[in-house]
Amino acid sequence: MMILKNKIVLITGGASGIGAACAFNYVAEGATVVVIDKDATALQAMETQLGNAHLFINANVADNTDVETAIAQTLQTYGRLDAIHNNAGVASPAKPLEDTTEAEWDLLMNVNIRSIYYTTRHGISALKATKGCILNTSSLVGEIGQEQHAAYAGTKGAVNALTKAMALDYAAYGIRVNAVAPAGVWTPMLRQWNKEQADPSRMEQYLDQIHALGYCPEATEIASVCAFLLSDNARFVTGTIMPVSGGAELGYKRTL
């Protein structure tokens, strides 16, 4: 049975990595998707594959007007909105805090956090009408931290706090708000982070080993959990930060 049949799902950063895997999976589960991304070429490639029953919007999630316009276009096209998946994110730089430039800091805060403020501000009335839901792509580092990645970890800690506070605020409207927290996932973002490390090939082995289940996953592993959290199967789940991490957070590792 398709678990997202007839749902209109808006996903940000949906043209690559975890977002693209989610968008394809949501469609496979019966949803119509609105894919927002700043990468016009990647959006075009997705539209070619998924077809024009879905919307593909070239927009910057850190820009208030872009987000307002994208949500207005969604409502004009479909007349409703059942879910917002705030997935767009940036992860660079891999540096300690004092070496992070103001421009890098601002980009991380604007794309990873401010965007959630904008999608909520412009999308919440539509979600109230459908008793819809919000899903945020967080990261395990928002809970446990990460060396040389303080500003990014700070944004994901904020995503976790927002998820819980928003879950409380919107529960009265029947709106659920959850987050997924992967550890590593093989996407263009992780490949970029890997390149910034001193010894990338050793780091690949490390990335397999940090996951207790023994491998660093592809984005499809995350997408199936996201579909569950958006679906009515998760109708009594709100305010949760769900690790999708192969047990990476569980404790001491055997080898490194």
Ligand SMILES: NC(=O)c1ccc[n+]([C@@H]2O[C@H](COP(=O)([O-])OP(=O)(O)OC[C@H]3O[C@@H](n4cnc5c(N)ncnc54)[C@H](O)[C@@H]3O)[C@@H](O)[C@H]2O)c1
């Ligand atoms: N890959 C991992 O190991 C990992 C682990 C934990 C959490 N995450 C989180 O997962 C989410 C997706 O990451 P990914 O690994 O798939 O990355 P990715 O770089 O492959 O994809 C991110 C997408 O977001 C888009 N994007 C970036 N800034 C944008 C903006 N301002 N406006 C619109 N679109 C924008 C990019 O164009 C890209 O298509 C992020 O929030 C990231 O922090 C990733």
